[in-house]
Structures are given as C-alpha cells and as structure tokens.
Amino acid sequence: MEKVFYFICLYDKNTYSQSKFILSVNIFKSFLFNSSIPILNILNSEKIFFENFLNFTEKFDYSLAYISQSKSFLSGIYLEKYEQYLYGNFSELLDQEYYQNNLKTRDNYVKYGLKALEIIICEDIRYLTIKYCNLPKDNRIDGISKILESEVKLADILIIIQHLVRDWYNGTLTLMINSFYDFQGHAKFMYTIIFFCLIIILILYYSIIWKTYEEKLNTLLKGSADLINLIPQVIKNIIIEKFKE
Numbered sequence: 001m002e003k004v005f006y007f008i009c010l011y012d013k014n015t016y017s018q019s020k021f022i023l024s025v026n027i028f029k030s031f032l033f034n035s036s037i038p039i040l041n042i043l044n045s046e047k048i049f050f051e052n053f054l055n056f057t058e059k060f061d062y063s064l065a066y067i068s069q070s071k072s073f074l075s076g077i078y079l080e081k082y083e084q085y086l087y088g089n090f091s092e093l094l095d096q097e098y099y100q101n102n103l104k105t106r107d108n109y110v111k112y113g114l115k116a117l118e119i120i121i122c123e124d125i126r127y128l129t130i131k132y133c134n135l136p137k138d139n140r141i142d143g144i145s146k147i148l149e150s151e152v153k154l155a156d157i158l159i160i161i162q163h164l165v166r167d168w169y170n171g172t173l174t175l176m177i178n179s180f181y182d183f184q185g186h187a188k189f190m191y192t193i194i195f196f197c198l199i200i201i202l203i204l205y206y207s208i209i210w211k212t213y214e215e216k217l218n219t220l221l222k223g224s225a226d227l228i229n230l231i232p233q234v235i236k237n238i239i240i241e242k243f244k245e
Helices: 002-033 045-054 058-067 076-087 096-101 103-110 113-133 143-150 153-230 233-244
Strands: none
Touching: 002 045, 002 058, 002 113, 002 153, 045 113, 076 113, 076 153, 096 103, 103 113, 103 153, 113 153
C-alpha cells in the first residue's frame, strides 16, 4: 500500500506539473492577445497576468522537485530513465518523424532534459512580457501585433510545447504506468509464492503434527472399544434399557 501511495502521489504531481505549466503559458498568451477578456473568470486580468509572470516557475518547479526525489515509486531502470528525461536527452519520447525533420532546430532543446527546456520557455516569456510592458500604454491594445512583427519567440514557444513538452509528459506518464504494472507483476508473483508456501506448511503440519494426534486418538478409541468388550452382555443390555428409558 505504501508503494501504491507513492505511485498515486508521483502520478498526481507529474500531471499537475504539466497542467500548471500549460495554464501559465495560456494565461500569458491570452492576456497579450486580448487583455480585456477575464482570465480564470477574474475581471482583473492584469493582476492575474503579473502574478503569473512573477511566479511562473513556482508550481511546476515544486512538482519537478517532488517527483525527482529518490524516495519515489520509480526504481531501477525506470528511475534511471526518468532522471535521463528530466536532466538529459529525451529525444526517444518524441514523435520521431517530427524530430528527424526538425533535428537541426530542435536538437539543442532536447539534449539537456525538460528542466532546461522549461527554463528557456520561461525566459522567452519573461522577455516578451517585459517588451510588452515597455510599450506605451496607448499602444498596448495592439501590442502583441507589434511584438510579433519583430519576434518569432511566441510561435516557437507554442510549437515547442505542442511537440516537445507534451510528448515529454505523456512519455513519462507512460513510464510511470509501466513501472506500476511491473511492480504489480512482481507483487502477484510474490503473493503466489507465499500462497504456495502456506499450503506446503499446512500440509506438513497435518502430516507431521496432526497425523500424530490422529494416531494417538485412534489408539485411545481402540482401547476404549476393547474395554467395552470386556463388559458382560447382561450388563450391556441393562445399560441399553436405561438409555431407552
């Protein structure tokens, strides 16, 4: 049950990390494109935007720190793979056709793991946010258009999230599920062995201990029968009559 608890926590934190990261990017994108639309059903979109700007990495950093701890459900080859994907090359998680077609432009993004990639995205978003805030207030309504005239970072961020970040999270969730099935298989194997061991112990107990008591009981019953046979038939008939009465 402790292993299952760690698996649930790990799966939950990983999923939350993805959701929080995507939500943060969507808040940024939504505000820059149209700041008059409420964000998260809150009218003060500007406040939400700047809170997101200041705390962009807080939630998923916490999640990544939790799921990269040694005391987690992952172990063995699964833990090694997860650490590789987090801090090293994770190209094997990607759609290989897309990766091979964009090897020159994407290879640097997948060499150093998700952590480095998310830092790149965060820095690009902060750069665009600062550039947007430096625009004159009267021009901020059309600010995103002015930024996109000279910048391709936003489009690149969205492509990276779609083809790299999502594939990373989907791949690691699959890794976790496979590790759980592997643990489940080992657990079932151990339970089967324990069950057969208990059966063998019961058989031995019956054969060695209970069988001894059974033989002693048979000897006592035979001795009792012999004693009864020594009683004269007349007395036996009297006892039977008394029982009938």
